[in-house]
Amino acid sequence: MASIEGGGDGGGHKKGPGVKKAKKLSTTVDMTPMVDLGFLLITFFIFTTTMAQPTAMTLFLPKDVDRPEDQNKVKETGAFTILLAGKDNIFYYEGLDPTQLKSTNFQKIREEIIRKKQSTNPEDLVMIIKPSEDATYKNTVDILDEMTINEIKRYAMVDISPQEFELVKITQAASGN
């Protein structure tokens, strides 16, 4: 185990008697601690920071109007109401008659929206979103997103009426959900 000291006896120049041998210093530095430190910092940054920049979705809500005559009227042919029920179920009906309820889900609602959009005069088309008490925030955002995806220009978020909520509940119970 005599290889640590670089110089040794054999290699050095003979400087003559009385001249002290200059000790050769090794030029390589042990980098191991530096690597340790580097990776420690990397792990620190991985754990404390986030990569994904959150995005923001803008939501405009209309002002509450007290007098019913100030409210916008919806044409029957252009109305499409989406009811968000619990357990990710969606019900929808066209026109203004809630008893024409049809059931669907988040995978299939897009087809219905596209169909309605294509078959209706764009000026009349209004989507009415009514989230019920059982709906989650995710459902709400998803359906608002669906409006953006299908480029529906006019949509409104309205509270569900008790009558509609009853209907939704009955239909859900009937279908075993």
Added chain:
Amino acid sequence: MPSVKIKKHAPQNDMTPFVDVAFLILSFFMLATKFKPEDPVEIKTPNSVSSAPAPEKDYFTVQIDKEGKAYISLDNPEFSMKMIENVNTGRNLGLTPAEMKVFVNSPSIGVPFNQLKSYLQLDAEAQKKFKSPGIPVEDSTGGEMFFWVRDVLSAYSGRKLNLVVKADNSTKYPAFKNVLNAFKKNDQNKFLLITSPEDAPPGTALYETRQKAQTKKAE
């Protein structure tokens, strides 16, 4: 002694490239990422196709967790001070300047007015452990959230303030609606909902529009 000498290899190898790589990755992480904001609860935001980035300054955030508890935070300390001063005088809370300072330094607040003073007297460690009951937004009047929103608006008095709502996937809709009501009662009708980015599904109208915009840009 054997006559053939075995050449001894140096026991350490050169670590320099290793260091180079480590620091390269390190600098990448430092530049490409952002620090996680301190949140009182973990909130998993839903995905949306919206591509607008979240505001970086002057935003008043209402966070709603799974159980519907609401927490508020304001990023700008200067206005945060003004807001708590407004709240203090408006609601007669009797907070001392030191307690208001604690408020400004707290990342988010989720206690009702009657517990605010005792909450602010706790030290930072105890505050972390404290189980916040959330700001009451129980009914359609907006509860105490209404006053917070009113006071943050008067602190900003006409300057641009972004109202941000950050809620969890499984937050029930009524909790979200009540917060919106608190904003609406203050005549605020524009909100930002924090979401995680997602691509527009292929074949849809938005997808086509974005494709067109991209090819236009490329030309």
